Amino acid sequence: MTKLVEIRDLRVAFDGVPVLHGIDLDVAPGEALGLVGESGCGKSVTWLAALGLLPEKARVSGSVVLEHRTLSNAPRSELEQVRGGRIAMIFQDPSSALNPVIRIGRQICEALRLHRGLSGKPAQAEALRLMDMVGIPDPRRRFNLYPHEFSGGQCQRLMIAMALAGEPDLLIADEPTTALDATIQAQILDLLATLRRETGMATVFISHDLGAVAQVCERVCVMYAGRIVEAGPVAQLFEAPRHPYTRGLFDAIPRMDGPRTRLIPIDGTVPDPRALPAGCAFAPRCARAQVFCRTERPELLPQTDGRLLACAYPVPTAPAVPQRERVSQ
Incomplete structure (x- = not known):
């Protein structure tokens, strides 16, 4: 498999306490990879560590390679070129990720300036195109609005627009639908799938929602307590999961x-x-x-x-949904 990102033996410790225990992970160009598990399993920490976004107190070791370019211990200036340019990340709470006192058009234009060198009218035109691409109605009128003037679902779309500004090869979506209602969740998932098809970028989808992972991903890794315990194609793993977790x-x-x-x-x-x-x-x-x-x-x-x-006594091969005790009517 051709590898866009290759992570080997990634380990993270906070105040001497290990929280990641040797993560090995590959992402192929154009692939949609799901990362699932309960809160505290290390899903988000894995990619924050890979991008050098953890606080200074974190101790990170291991290897992170982006198309033969080693990111581990790379200087800050080099990582800043990669973040947003080659690898972009959208977060589960856009209200805290967007600057509340800066108009949204300016925020998108800033990303265009940093990653593509655009400014002035070309940047504004591209920002409007991105807003339209992610489904913001009447982008020209809304270009100068503040984040609080958009709904939660629209703010998440704007976060996706900012992530696309650098034309990344990999988009990491960290619980992008958690705070949204079911209808808006479905719209965001459809948008991510459509953008991946149209742009060819790879996607890592971090989520608790197995249904969402099934909808947008081709391969899935299951994490527990800082380790990957099972991984494989979505169809195979969903049909017959083998790890008890x-x-x-x-x-x-x-x-x-x-x-x-x-x-x-x-x-x-x-x-x-x-x-x-x-x-x-x-x-x-x-x-x-x-x-x-x-x-x-x-x-x-x-x-x-x-x-x-990673299991000595795996679940026998069987359908993923067993017979369960009927609830009394």
Whole structure:
């Protein structure tokens, strides 16, 4: 597989406490990759570390390569060229990412100036084109409005427009639909899929929403406690998840079709990074755990079906949605 971004043995620690434990991750040109898991699993930290956006107290090691260009320990001036230019990131809360006291047109034009050297009328024309591309109605009239004069969904579209200003090769969408209602979520997902088809840029979609990942991604990595525990093509992994944690995520999804059934929650919580279990981090919450799981940590290894899996006692191959106890009517 041709690699746009190659991450190897990425590790992060805050105040001496490890939170990422050797992440290996590749993104191919034009690919749509999903990154899923509970809050605190390390999804966002992975890409913030890769782009050098973590605070100074963070200790980061490992290798990050962008098309033969090493970003690890690169000088700030070089990273600033990459951020927004080659790799752009949109965040889940546009109201905090957009500057509330600067008109939106000026903010988009600033991104165009920094990454493409445009200014004046050419920058304004391109900003209007980007606003129209992401579905902002009447962009010329709204060019001089402030962020608070737009709805939440429109602010997220404006964040996407700013991310596209540098014509990036990779767009990282970090929970871009979390604060939006279902209708607007669907619109944003459709927009991201359309932009990827039209521009050819790769996309990393970070989300808790497995349905959204299924809609926009081709491949998915499941993270737990700072490690990738399962990875593979979306269709394959969604049809028959093998890691007990992945299966648990599917079992906890409410069903809209068929009879009413009880959800099967994953007992417990993600472990505190300061007190990780000696073996598999998921063992205390796993019904399939054996003595080995509590003493040895399984490695992420290729399987015969092509997926990657870190589990000594995986779930037998079966449909992702098991029969569940019927809810009394």
